[in-house]
Amino acid sequence: xxxxxxxxxxxxxxxxxxxxxxxxxxxxxxxxxYTDGPEDYxxxxxxxxxxxxxxxxxxxxxxxxxxxxxxxxxxxxFLPCKATGKTYWTDxxxxxxxxxxxxxxxxxxxxxxxxxxxxxxxxxxxxxMLSDIPDTLGETIPDFHNMELxxxxxxxxxxxxxxxxxxxAEVQAILKDLLPYEQEMCKAERLYREGKLPKRIxxxxxxxxxxxxDKDGNVLCVIDLDTLMPxxxxxxxxxxxxxxANTVAEDDPAIEKVDxxxxxxxxxxxxYLEGATFLTPIEKENLPYAACLFPYMQAVRFFADYINGDTxxxxxxxxxxxxxxxxxxxxxxxxxxxxxxxxxxxxxx
Ligand code: GN1
Ligand code: MG
Numbered sequence: 001x002x003x004x005x006x007x008x009x010x011x012x013x014x015x016x017x018x019x020x021x022x023x024x025x026x027x028x029x030x031x032x033x034y035t036d037g038p039e040d041y042x043x044x045x046x047x048x049x050x051x052x053x054x055x056x057x058x059x060x061x062x063x064x065x066x067x068x069x070x071x072x073x074x075x076x077x078f079l080p081c082k083a084t085g086k087t088y089w090t091d092x093x094x095x096x097x098x099x100x101x102x103x104x105x106x107x108x109x110x111x112x113x114x115x116x117x118x119x120x121x122x123x124x125x126x127x128x129m130l131s132d133i134p135d136t137l138g139e140t141i142p143d144f145h146n147m148e149l150x151x152x153x154x155x156x157x158x159x160x161x162x163x164x165x166x167x168x169a170e171v172q173a174i175l176k177d178l179l180p181y182e183q184e185m186c187k188a189e190r191l192y193r194e195g196k197l198p199k200r201i202x203x204x205x206x207x208x209x210x211x212x213x214d215k216d217g218n219v220l221c222v223i224d225l226d227t228l229m230p231x232x233x234x235x236x237x238x239x240x241x242x243x244x245a246n247t248v249a250e251d252d253p254a255i256e257k258v259d260x261x262x263x264x265x266x267x268x269x270x271x272y273l274e275g276a277t278f279l280t281p282i283e284k285e286n287l288p289y290a291a292c293l294f295p296y297m298q299a300v301r302f303f304a305d306y307i308n309g310d311t312x313x314x315x316x317x318x319x320x321x322x323x324x325x326x327x328x329x330x331x332x333x334x335x336x337x338x339x340x341x342x343x344x345x346x347x348x349x
Contacts, residue, residue, distance in 0.1 A: 001091065003031055003043055009089045010079045010098045013037040023107075025224070026314050032101060040101040041079070045094060050312070051226060054095045056138045058087045061225045063135040064201070071129050074221040076100070105212035105220050111244050113267035119211050119244070120268035122219035123203065123236050124275020130201040131278050137201055139229045144204060147186045150297050154178075154304040163309035174303060174325060178296070181332075185296050187289060188232050196282055199230040206236045208244040233276065233283050238294030240268055245291070246331050250298070251324045258330035260338050265291060266345050273349055288342035292335045299328035 003019040014037015022032040022042065027050055033041040051057050061078065068075040077100040078087040088097040111119065143149040158166060158175065165171055191197035203210070204227035212220040243250065245264040248257050269287060273279070305312045306321035315321055 001094065003033075006089065006096045007033055007041070007043055007098060009081055009083065009096075010041075011082055012041060012079065012098065013039060019043065028226070033098070040103070042099045042101050043096065044099075045096050046088065046226070048095050051140055053138070053140065054088055054090070057140045057226060058097065060137045060140060060228050062087055063133060063137060064130055064225065064228055067133045067135075068126075068129050073125075073129050076102075076221065076223060076225065102212055102220060104214060106215065107209045107212060109209050109243075109249065111208055111264070113263045115213065115217055116240075116244055116264045116267040117271040118213075118217060118219050119208065119240065120271025120273075121275040122211060122222060122271075123206055123240065124272040124277075126222050127200060127202060127233065127236060127276050128278060133201060137229060139231075140227060141229075144227060144229065145231050145235045145297065146189060147293065147297055147300075148189045150300045150304075151182050151186065154300050154307075157304040157307040161307065163307075165307050165309075170322070171303075171307065174299075174329060177329060178300060178303070181296060185293055187286070188234055188293070191282065191286075192232070197232060198280070198283075200233060200278075201228065202231040202233060202235045203228055204231050204235045204239070206240040207242075208240060232290075233279065234286065234290035234293055237269075237272060237287050238290035238292075238297075241265060241291040241335070242294040242298060242328075242331065244268065245335075246295075246327075248327070250327055251320065252327055253323045255326050255330040258327055258334060260291075260331060260334040262338055262341060262345075265338070265342060269342075269346060270349060273346075284346065285343075287346055288339045291342060292332060292339065295328045295332035295335055299325050299332055302328060 004016060007016055012035060014035035016033055016035055018034040019031045022030045027047045029045040031043040033043050046054055048054055065075045079098045080087060081089040088095055188197060203222060205224050210224040211222055214220050245261045247259040247261060248254060302321045302324040306325060310321055313321060
């Protein structure tokens with residue numbers, strides 16, 4: 001179905017002038033809707049192969065955005081569908097939603113320490129605002145950041161060897177490199193079972209480019225709320241580090257250039273600890289673990305997808321997931337080396 005027709009099912013202001021692709025997400029298809037009215041819009045096709053329960057997903061988003069707005073925070077505004085009043089439209093096969101485009105906003109794929117500090121504070125405040133939400137939110141992707149599950153999925157991929165990639169020497173070498181850390185990386189699930197670690201409402205996709213800044217570097221709002229769900233705070237801390245503290249992009253093939261930037265870690269951690277006022281000592285002391293866990297988990301996820309024959313992440317060339325894996329493995333090792341320094345810094349705050 002064409003985007004012009006889809007947007008006509010929503011209550012937009014003004015006439016639609018044009019619809020053009022927007023951004024570089026790996027899961028959904030995103031478009032900017034240009035109008036002659038007071039605002040433009042963002043149209044998204046929700047990937048319901050990955051987000052199987054769109055009703056729950058939009059329920060989470062509706063509750064969270066309403067709660068943040070009530071507290072005076074800035075957040076995304078989704079438009080109701082004319083026919084149903086729900087914030088998505090479906091023909092039973094495809095799922096679409098429309099939100100207001102936030103003008104004069106900027107996203108960045110890399111940030112300096114100053115912006116990391118603002119981002120840390122904003123993500124921390126975001127979690128704080130949601131810490132007393134009265135509604136029950138569900139897991140839009142069950143066990144999304146459960147390391148035990150991700151490790152199991154890798155093992156299953158290896159066993160199935162769906163496209164014969166297990167015979168590649170490099171694939172074997174990466175597997176050998178990753179496996180010894182598995183137990184250590186599954187620490188969060190153990191702490192949770194022991195009742196020592198709570199689940200909280202987290203964003204779960206705190207990539208640096210999921211934050212809108214204004215032209216002066218002020219944080220406008222947190223975007224991409226699909227994975228907003230109960231999780232460990234490690235999700236939000238770790239995924240920001242994974243993307244912002246890497247000296248290169250997550251799919252840069254030049255792995256010799258991959259390094260973990262301590263200046264970014266320190267700035268983000270400072271802001272985050274100022275913003276997330278509800279953290280327990282166990283959560284706080286495990287933030288360095290989170291900074292290692294997320295490159296590790298992402299390596300495992302990209303790697304499993306490569307072995308499965310690239311069925312999950314969009315790829316631009318056949319080895320893309322392998323290149324991403326190498327990069328994330330290198331980042332994981334770089335982060336591990338910095339753990340003592342990270343701990344010392346967190347203690348000093
Ligand atoms: C996916 O679509 P995007 O780029 O926001 C993925 C994240 C990964 C990320 C890696 C639902 O996010 O978990 O960290 O790619 N989202 C989902 O770039 O799997
Ligand atoms: Mg996302």
